[in-house]
Amino acid sequence: MSTYSTHARIALSLLAAAGLAATALATSPVASAATNPAKYERAQVGLTYTVYAPTTSIELKSSSFQLIDCGGGKDEQLIASFGSQMSDSGWINLNESQTGCEDGPDGVGLVTKFKVQGATATIMGSCKGQVSSCSKSNPARLRKGSGYTTVTLPAGSSALGSTFVEVYTDGMSVKDIKAFVTGLKPVQ
Numbered sequence: 001m002s003t004y005s006t007h008a009r010i011a012l013s014l015l016a017a018a019g020l021a022a023t024a025l026a027t028s029p030v031a032s033a034a035t036n037p038a039k040y041e042r043a044q045v046g047l048t049y050t051v052y053a054p055t056t057s058i059e060l061k062s063s064s065f066q067l068i069d070c071g072g073g074k075d076e077q078l079i080a081s082f083g084s085q086m087s088d089s090g091w092i093n094l095n096e097s098q099t100g101c102e103d104g105p106d107g108v109g110l111v112t113k114f115k116v117q118g119a120t121a122t123i124m125g126s127c128k129g130q131v132s133s134c135s136k137s138n139p140a141r142l143r144k145g146s147g148y149t150t151v152t153l154p155a156g157s158s159a160l161g162s163t164f165v166e167v168y169t170d171g172m173s174v175k176d177i178k179a180f181v182t183g184l185k186p187v188q
Helices: 006-027 029-034 038-044 139-144 174-182
Strands: 052-054 062-068 077-083 091-097 108-116 119-126 146-153 163-170 184-186
Touching: 038 052, 108 139, 108 146, 108 174, 119 139, 119 174, 139 174, 146 174, 163 174, 174 184
Parallel strands: none
Antiparallel strands: 052 184, 062 077, 077 091, 091 163, 108 119, 119 146, 146 163
16 A cells, blocks of 8 residues: 555646656657757757658658758758658658759649748649649649659748758648648747
């Protein structure tokens, strides 16, 4: 039999519940992207373009984060992935750079455009019949296939340049992509 009083047992139970809730929040997919900007802040050091950190990962778990050579004397490119291309849950791959480091994908056409931080973002989706190019796609093909979204976001401070953002997706809706892109915030 425990020698703790009823009040002490209640207090210990509440502390344990609060600890479990904090642990669950800290390890949830949304929290991992939204509350861990430190790696993005560290990446900003030495780069001349503004690093943007996601405030949401659309409930996808962070799966990779790296800086890679962009070539041609340009700053490194930031690449962060969420989820997996091999799952049915969706996948987001965020690329940030001074200018595009790689050509965009073939086989995508315009789905829609929207405004974010004064800039126009373009969402492209899979072409019908897997053709190499098309002028238009639609939200259903975007959701069932792949997507490619681009936007040049403004500089976060006068000491930094604007950022070319490419968001590759698989199995994501227009709503999900808009939420992810509008949730990008400068770390400085």
